[in-house]
Amino acid sequence: MASYGGYQRTGYGAQGGDEGGGFMSGSQQGSQGQSKRSTIDEYLRPVTIKQILDAKAGYSESEIAVDGFAVSTVTLVGQVRSVNPQTTNITYKIDDGTGGTIDVKKWVDLEKSESGAETPFSLDTWVRVLGRLTSFNGKIHVGAHHVRVIDDYNEVSYHLLEATYVHLCISRGLPGGPWPHKEGAVGGGGHGGGDSDSMFIDGGNGYGTASGAGGDSRVASCSRQAKSLYQFMQSDPRSIEGINIADVMGASGMSKRDILAAADELLGNGIVYTTVDDETWAILET
């Protein structure tokens, strides 16, 4: 139980970005950070306006980060508080009640506007904005690709919950099981007091594996041990020549039997291969 618990904590620590407990230390997080940065153009992040306003501090002009994640394309909702039409763009001040207004610039399509000018949205209507965060002179605005009126108010509620959901996924990992914290109320009610301990362990478990799978789809279908061995090997630069079982045992605290079983599974799936001997493995790069 003791070693088991220790293992769990490391999985959680590495994902949660706390001070890296155990074997999954800095290098693992570093490599993850890089892979995230390369995909910033490919994901659309639902945010509240407060998240954008808070994102100002501490980041360079080129990079805007929310929850420590570089963000460029966002979707948000808000009420139109002011409209400022200019020749090339219409600037809206948008407010969703979470903390002030943000400027949303919608560029005017000059060809279209000759035939029939875009009619600006009227004050106080709720709109959905899809656009790119841009920092100019230390002030963040949204360069809107698309702005439309929200007809059904439930979309506003939906968006706020979605923004919270994504925030939680990023700050705590994917929901592979029940949330391991008491804030689990979001997921659907608190757990009974009597077995809350066991719920925590189960929750923590599913949490660790699910977030591991989020890190790499190659091991998504593997067992927990195989995932943690894979993550450990990824995090260790020696894995280019191969990591010996003794190193894994020393650093991870997994038992020899678990490691061998995990390695067998990874070998069977063609994810790792043996190098100098049967008990030294390297990750097969794709």
Added chain:
Amino acid sequence: METSTPRVTCAYLNSYVGKNVMIVGKVVQIRGEDAIIDADGNIPCKLNRDAHLSPGNGVQVIGKVNPDLSVKVLSSLDLGTGVDYNLANTVVEVSHQHKSLFAYD
């Protein structure tokens, strides 16, 4: 500089006396400039001149909470009949659990 209007239901009013809040609820009753809005409990509201509310419809109100826990309406927006009030109340709960996304203290 930043001014948030926290989303609240009836139960949260006493924590926001003197502050501006946002309420989403159902219009129960209108009498002249007084209205009652149900947001997980009835909230008496003092309307402003340009409020156009219809009984039975959903409404979003931004207003200031008076010491007697009534709300002085600063702006209101009719939301029609399709509002899911349970959803709106859930948003209020979630927004109080995760204040970092929703409000400045």
